[in-house]
Amino acid sequence: MYCGTVNDLENQTTPFLMIDLPSFESNLSKMSDALPGTSLRPHVKAFKSTAVAQRLYAAGHTAFCCATIKEMEGMVSVGLSDDLLLANEVLDTNRLGALAKEGASITVAVDSKETINAAVAGGVSNVLIDVNVGLKRCGCDVSEAGNLAKYAKNVGLNIRGVMGYEGHLMMVQDRATQAEMVKDSMMLLLKAHENVGGPIVSAGGTGTFDLNSWATEIQAGSYLFMDTEYAKLGLPFAECLSVMSRVISTAPDRSWAVVDAGLKALGMDHGNPSVQDGIVGFCSDEHTTLYPNKGQPQVIWKVGDLVSLSPAHVDPTIAKHQNMFAYEGNTLVEKWPIDLRGW
């Protein structure tokens, strides 16, 4: 999708999401080399964009996972429905059942009799047994997985296997320690799998993509863009998403500058964004105040300058915008609508 309406950086309305396209493509192909085809199940929650999903599909990743029903519906609407997993528990399954009736291949995570009953009631026939592998969130106890699978079979469901997200280990910064902990988590998942059966062992994420050799498929998405938090791990992926802003004000002595991207344009749960050549002071709704680097009396920016902010958490940052703009240098190449937001 070439977008000819705005073709240079300076004329773009700020704030906006800028993707460095060569880095994005490099991230995509590095992961495809490591985890080709369906050994990667890209996580749609990271990008919420069918345009990005189409690129992954074209690279051979034909099975996806989603975090919301809205994401599932959007993927089906553009025909990316070969194998869609809702990697979350859900009780209101009628919308998922409607997608299955349309011919989409729909699988949902279950971790209780209630969610199994909901799958049946809504008309979803494929499930993964979600197992708690250490994160205090969803997933049944390892010892219960076999019983739940039996219960699900008895009510007519097709068990495709197990899922167990080691989310508590994504940001462990010592890689050797992280590798040991991932192994321990996956031993739990494999134990559950023994009693559940089915071809799929689904787990992992960007932070453990190269350490988790037990899962049959890795659920990752953030690797496409990265953020300042993931960058600490030393993974082979480049940060390629910026929140582009413009300086609208400077202090009289230029001891600070103010740009027009604030906390409504940035995922804030991992803290403030970062900026090159300065320090982020604080974010307001539609502003971020920037200070000079230590030892510098003045900011380097003047009113009108474009400033690139690097978000601390990329997934919720993307979810706040309507489009991503993919650039090669200063030239806009593609506009990717973020069309899978909401619920």
Added chain:
Amino acid sequence: MYCGTVNDLENQTTPFLMIDLPSFESNLSKMSDALPGTSLRPHVKAFKSTAVAQRLYAAGHTAFCCATIKEMEGMVSVGLSDDLLLANEVLDTNRLGALAKEGASITVAVDSKETINAAVAGGVSNVLIDVNVGLKRCGCDVSEAGNLAKYAKNVGLNIRGVMGYEGHLMMVQDRATQAEMVKDSMMLLLKAHENVGGPIVSAGGTGTFDLNSWATEIQAGSYLFMDTEYAKLGLPFAECLSVMSRVISTAPDRSWAVVDAGLKALGMDHGNPSVQDGIVGFCSDEHTTLYPNKGQPQVIWKVGDLVSLSPAHVDPTIAKHQNMFAYEGNTLVEKWPIDLRGW
């Protein structure tokens, strides 16, 4: 706008924004009593909804302020254009100028020659001189305000007065201290006003609405909904906005529960949301993990229960949703589209 499609709480898709309508109406009328007519300039950034703006207009508040050009455009599109202030600096003024050409009354904040020149270039003829009254953000130095006003007059602009947001004082919790600090800030603004002229002295917000007796108009919006942060101030407004979620999983021993509203449904810059009858553990993209209250071994919730989360910061929470649903008890009365999101 009566919405008959979903008329009870249990059947609503989660997560969603629920407004307790009687409390909302009480907040609205309490502020209208304190600051009638144009002595309040409601801040559209708080609610981003023309449906909410229509209610304020009907209560006599005919002048509004906005934080983004998109908000200004949306207000004009529904005819709420008697007196619209963009209370932010902006360089790309063509879209504002287009609104003025349509006949809307448009005013923009300026704090530099660059932003004054931009107003002229874009075709905006009314400005407020934005003065820094202590917040390290936008606004010129008090000593520069008169010179900027002269410059603006010379290039043909109409100076409506001054603006100075004491945002650094909104959350001062000792009210006597806060009152003193607001006074000091406003003395700076009045000093600037002496050299600028014009009928308007615009300042304030929800946290200082009753302490700022120097401004001719108060810019407030969050008071309509409140949040856990504003609730600490003991203001006369009630928290009436909840992020409604559903329990989708519980730990085997019910030492935690997981609901389906996460950090993509909540403004996270002021921290985690709060919950009655339990403790918020942590938020993931689409989940929040809840623990029991201290001394209780188990959470009170079971799978399928609706749980109300109270956000820590209401403005960015609202900006993450498509609609607000206004209820009286368990009955849906109105649906308010959040139609002014984005930029």
